[in-house]
Amino acid sequence: MLNEHAPIIQMKNIEKHFGAVIALAGVSLEVMPGECHCLLGDNGAGKSTFIKTMSGVHKPTKGEIHFEGKPLSFNRPRDAISAGIATVYQDLAMIPLMSVSRNFFMGNEPLKRVGGINFFDHKLANEITMAEMKKMGINLRGPDQAVGTLSGGERQTVAIARAVHFGAKVLILDEPTSALGVRQTANVLATVDRVRKKGIAVVFITHNVRHALAVGDRFTVLNRGLTLGTSQRGMITPEELQDLMAGGQELATLEGSLGGTV
Amino acid sequence: MSDTAVDERTKQISKFRQSLIRPELGAIVGAVLIFAFFLMIAGDSGMFSPEGINNWTTVSAQFAIIAVGACLLMIAGEFDLSVGSMIGFAGIVVALLSVHLGWPVWMAIIATFVLCMGIGALSGWLVVKTGLPSFIVTLAFLYILRGLTIWIAIITTRKTIIGGVRDVAEGDWLASLFGGVVFEGLFQWLGDVGVLATFTRGTRIGQPTVSGVPMLVIWAIVLIIFGHVLLTKTRFGNWIFAAGGDAQSALYTGVPVNRVKILMFMFTAFCATVFALCQVMEFGSAAADRGVLKEFEAIICVVIGGALLTGGYGSVIGAALGALIFGVVQQGLFFSGAESSLFRVFLGVILLFAVILNTYIRRMITGEK
Missing domain, CATH: 3.40.50.300 (P-loop containing nucleotide triphosphate hydrolases)
Structure with a gap:
């Protein structure tokens, strides 16, 4: 096959x-x-x-x-x-010191334009991270939980x-x-x-x-x-x-x- | 495999506790304790009068300007021990160009920024290319820059102090950004309505004793806001954390680690130059021995503020609070009439206390063993 x-x-x-x-x-x-x-x-x-x-x-x-x-x-x-x-x-x-969400998007940060300046779209990043983690069977306390606290x-x-x-x-x-x-x-x-x-x-x-x-x-x-x-x-x-x-x-x-x- | 069941081994943490556990917590607690302490022992000494507040705010702002640069650089995983020498160097360069060579002051200021940030870029480039610890590379620059500063001052003017900057800077549009005060009108009004004390004798009779907010304080506030937003709200901020947290992992996910580090060395040099220019405009002169030990004071502020010495963790707000603590302690002991040598004892104790507290907080957040 x-x-x-x-x-x-x-x-x-x-x-x-x-x-x-x-x-x-x-x-x-x-x-x-x-x-x-x-x-x-x-x-x-x-x-x-x-x-x-x-x-x-x-x-x-x-x-x-x-x-x-x-x-x-x-x-x-x-x-x-x-x-x-x-x-x-x-x-x-x-990177254990950083949050799951920051790690997840490291090097691929989603951007949001406010007043002509690009900001890191934390809201979108957090939502995607939580959804993806749930799919993989990991329950996070929150997207800002540090990776160091994971097994x-x-x-x-x-x-x-x-x-x-x-x-x-x-x-x-x-x-x-x-x-x-x-x-x-x-x-x-x-x-x-x-x-x-x-x-x-x-x-x-x-x-x-x-x-x-x-x-x-x-x-x-x-x-x-x-x-x-x-x-x-x-x-x-x-x-x-x-x-x-x-x-x-x-x-x-x-x-x-x-x-x-x- | 359980898919949505809550792990029975994770304790539920209340929202309040969660909002409390943050990198700046140690510095917040420290600041509250320091203020309580000085309100108690020096409350009636004039420390909390408008002039007193103006005094320690200005000193804290000086620390804050260099602490913001040192903070971002430390989070990116590097040190700069040449900050103090850079302050002396930048001051002498701007004075030489404007007073000795007769350049317009604005041109001398821009040239100084370009030169100092170029040196920052050079030390950053050396660190990332050789892979040597920045501790060693910038220690070399500590000596190189201090030596150069004294040498160029002596061969050009036969002195290590160059005066007359205030005269040439008079009316210069760029120089006014680094000296003097703002909101004079507001302060005059506050004096007129009796909120602020006014001079009752002398040439400045009727003027408030605090004439406005020093530009130094404005610079500190602008740099703190810029640093905080850059670090926590932008893509580049994520790269700063990643570069300091684990450079190899960051590289593998496509973070331009070397570029981030070099830019942070340049930013530290920028902050040192701002500090030097404010000082030169205030005194009207430059001296080759300015800025001695400033690199350590900046690092102390950053560490009190909760940053991890090895990088990857920290907060600009924390560093700013660290600078406030530093300034208040230094001036507070002066107001309370304590022996000035006690300042160092006090500082060492606070540093130790803050670092121990910060370590516990950080372990709670990051799950470090």
Whole structure:
């Protein structure tokens, strides 16, 4: 069903070198609209470098990026954002000292002209923020509540809602669940599901196989700067994914000694 | 997942309490306590007579002018330790251009603004380009500007004080914005009807003892309103908070963080220049040692006003109240006849008290641990 659509973003043989270090040695990936594509890999596999090339933070050393069928080259994160690629970073989603409403519209403040001067339209911003938060299942005390009073999962949800509200077509989530508790993780995964159903392509980065299997449609595993293949939902078991991430052998021995609990 | 149920762990906070918990709360409480204190110990000393009020209002306004600049800059996440040196520098430059080189005063004033804001932009640019703490960069400018000020004053006039500014500024349209008083008619009328005391002897017989509102006070009010509206009611204000709150997050959402910071350094320089010009027009002279320690006084006002030293949080109204507290304490101890060295003790105590109170309030608002 998904294959009837054209991929919204295609990354072809992306290479990224930092001096003598080869962080990415030819990674390919395509993402369909409305799919949740999980990018898995252990620490140092190149996940972060890869999504940073996708979101315009890094320029790839080699390789092509096609967005909606056209070749594209991003010079700044701003270029990727205006093209419709939004990234929600794990720690950098929100500014805790600022209110939810100010955070939600940061960089995209609605304006109201009074006497020839542009003012921040707080009334409109507050209304939209409250409505969007309600849709995501977060009950705010008020739009001026500081983000610092929200839980980690709620902050991720606000950041996701913000990206969706401002017209993201591709949403990149950088380990959104890695620092969260069980219940908060469930909330974020439910949010991902809701976003996907709107037809937005989600790239979900994680090293937790269970979180990936809970929402993912397809799974791509990165290891030491290379793609180890993409598999469809239902075609791969958690154990196989785990093995792929760790590169196979070492984890198999570990798993033996730990009684299969990794 | 519960969709609309109220989280049972969030306490309901009454509207009254919610309206009370704001960044300025510490400064409001402080101001009330300070006024109560001085009404008690110096109530009959003339501190609250028209002349007394005029006296501490003017001093507070001086603090407020530089505090507004320091406040916005601190919220944007940076410091400027060169404010005091900038005050001395701006004064000497305007005096040299107008008195020594004979430029029309309005031209000298505009040139001084351009030069000082240019230096502000330079220190801002150095901070954002090198990524060094603004503390260090502007500390360097503290010395550079003070040294330059003394040097240019001496090589051009062989003095560190340049007088005669009042004579050349007489009748200049721009200079009148920085000196003198306004609403003289109103004050004369208040004197005539007996609300204000009038001189009973001397050359100014019949004139009220307070002749009007000093321009310095008008500048302070205008800058406070401008700063407050800019910070809380505009898009740029949101960018100031964002730049200081977390520069990286702000950049990722498309906020031009570097531009915001450089503009705030320029605004701080603008405020320092306004301060210097008001002082030069009042004294009729410029001195190379003016403005010493003003940067710290500005920062103290801002911190008493509830701003967070590391940026991202604060209030211009708070900073203005901080300036009022500072001015009232300084002049109040003078009126009450207390030992002047006690001023510093008092100031240190207030600073400590305000910062502790502000920290608690801020934690309540932002949920910091």
